[in-house]
Ligand code: ADP
């Protein structure tokens with residue numbers, strides 16, 4: 125039996141701002157309990173829902189020296205669905221209404237989190253053989269392990285895997301600031317593992333010191349070896365073949381299941397998809413004040429509203445979408461310019477378009493179920509979970525061929541009867557327009573093909589089993 129500890133800034137059901145939380149809150153359950161004892165460690169944000177916080181037990185607390193002074197480090201614990209979750213408590217760092225606050229303060233709080241995870245280990249009844257770190261927030265765990273903590277034999281032989289969920293965010297700040305905050309040895313910052321020029325970079329530290337590095341789809345793993353997608357680190361990846369792998373994400377089939385989803389009034393599976401989706405569509409049109417038109421092609425977006433998600437391609441097509449036989453529902457928060465543009469169009473054509481600029485898990489499920497097609501024309505997409513959820517609810521994705529979108533959606537123009545969606549190549553409005561036209565044509569003029577695609581989509585298996593097996597293979601490489 126090997127012990128694995130997942131370290132991350134988010135995990136459902138405790139705290140979620142995006143797909144990272146879906147992954148760290150569901151992948152740990154997919155490993156064989158005969159082979160691995162997988163546990164998860166998170167910051168103990170005060171924004172974790174009260175019932176979950178109240179259910180936590182205090183393990184211990186003590187003070188540590190960090191960034192020039194003594195800091196409180198509490199450890200709390202909770203068993204959720206049979207799995208152990210640990211929480212690093214420090215209200216100065218993890219208080220407030222949201223997990224992320226000010227950019228520089230986030231850098232400091234996640235330097236502290238990385239340090240605190242290791243400082244906590246000797247005090248919990250669990251010594252990991254391997255720490256699986258996720259995204260830049262945990263980027264300093266491998267460098268701390270290789271330096272400050274290596275003098276304590278407790279840490280001997282602990283291996284690390286680092287998974288990149290989004291290379292866009294690396295935890296970059298001034299080199300001298302990162303050195304001062306982290307307290308890591310100065311030689312790591314002398315054009316070394318933790319800096320490029322005058323910039324300090326937390327993720328770079330993990331890429332340098334982790335035993336293995338992965339990212340969340342095969343195509344993204346290839347893309348980030350190029351300057352176009354590499355965010356300044358492309359040469360690093362290109363040189364590390366054999367130590368760098370792409371493993372596509374899955375989704376929690378229990379949480380995302382139209383046959384049992386508590387957010388839906390009427391449940392459906394692949395054999396009752398037509399009636400199930402028709403009921404969900406009628407209910408959503410009523411709820412959001414859209415025209416109660418069963419024949420409309422209902423398009424949906426559930427997303428962070430940022431340039432990553434291709435919103436610049438959607439805006440120029442809003443006139444066309446809402447002026448024709450389509451309706452559009454947008455659920456998302458993000459950049460004001462996108463929120464406002466969507467809102468303006470929805471105000472002008474409320475019978476055709478509805479916008480909710482908030483984060484609402486249950487509404488997102490009702491939208492996935494109600495929509496006919498899901499718009500996700502991303503500029504880049506490490507994996508993407510929304511298109512996987514859409515597929516599971518029989519909602520056909522309209523996506524750009526990038527990252528995980530390319531690996532998980534089969535395009536009608538190339539795959540014919542095996543297709544599950546509509547895929548365009550180039551990042552331009554013309555590309556999305558082409559895919560949208562193909563979807564409109566198929567929906568209105570070839571309903572048989574649409575229904576076949578919908579069944580294909582619902583029969584896809586994006587449960588975690590396959591990916592968990594791939595991660596297990598990597599763990600076995602490091603823990604023979
Ligand atoms: P990313 O992590 O880049 O935001 P993913 O597609 O991997 O994108 O995951 C996004 C997750 O967040 C999905 O579970 C999606 O349903 C959810 N989500 C995004 N925006 C909202 C929102 N406004 N309300 C509810 N869920 C949302």
Ligand code: GLC
Pocket residue numbers: 142143144147289290340373505506507508509528
């Ligand atoms: C990031 C990526 C997204 C991915 C998610 C989970 O937020 O933007 O593509 O699905 O992480 O890995």
